[in-house]
Amino acid sequence: QSLMSKCAWSDHPALPWLPRVLPSYSLVCLVCLLLPHAWSIPNTDVCRSPLFQTHWFSRGGSVKSLNNALAVHTNLRxxxxxxxxxxxxxESFEPEQSRHFNYWKQILTAKLERIKKNKMGTLGMKRREAYNVATDQERDLYDRALELYSQVLTSSRHRECFSALLTFVAGEICFFFGE
Known part of the structure; x- marks a missing residue:
């Protein structure tokens, strides 16, 4: 059965033409809606990602902006x-890129610090009455939680993830537009 025949309204006696016309009508509508926009988008705007709209244009002679089109550079540091x-x-955009990269590095480092503080708070639960009256199952869950904190906070475990995230952020800042 086709999708149209599964729809309750497709059997309506006043709409017998709908299953035949709807697909082509939808395509025509889509083309009509998109056609005016096809000529309004300049082909030099390949570097205009909405993520980096503030860097599309040079402001007041500032060179801290993206190129208008793809270009090959040879001295990116x-x-x-x-x-x-x-x-x-x-090349002149690199200080701006560095600023945003350092921002994300700071954010990710702060997240690890918050996890460390949270682990310390969780360790403090052992000194509370609730821990002393906990069931064996609850204590097992508590120990499992502490084990997971240790896995996340072991630098050899999070180093690869941290590096991958920062590499991704660096690429997103500028280079994902490439060919």
Missing amino acids: LCPAYNGVSSCCQ
């Missing part, structure tokens, strides 16, 4: 692996 690769970044 922060991400030398992207030298010789088309991207929207330019």
Whole structure:
């Protein structure tokens, strides 16, 4: 059975043409809605991601903006692996990129610090009356929670994740536009 025949309204006696016309009508509507926009989007706006709208244009002579189009650069310091690769970044944008990268590094580091403090608070539960009257199952869950804190806070365990997140953020800041 087709999707149209499964719909209750497709059997309505006043709408026998609907299953045949709806798909092509939908396509025509979609084309009519999108066609005016096709000519209004300049082809040089490949670097205009909505994520970085504040960096689309140079403000007052500031060069802390993205290129208007993909370009190959050869002296990128922060991400030398992207030298010789088309991207929207330019060398003069690197201080801005560094500022945002450091912001995310600070955010992720602060999250780990909050987890450490939370673990300390959880450890403090052992000194409370609630721990002394806990069932064996509750104590097992408590011990499992502490074990999981230790896994997250072991630098060898979170280092790879932390590095991957920062690498992702660095790429998102500028280089995801590349070919």
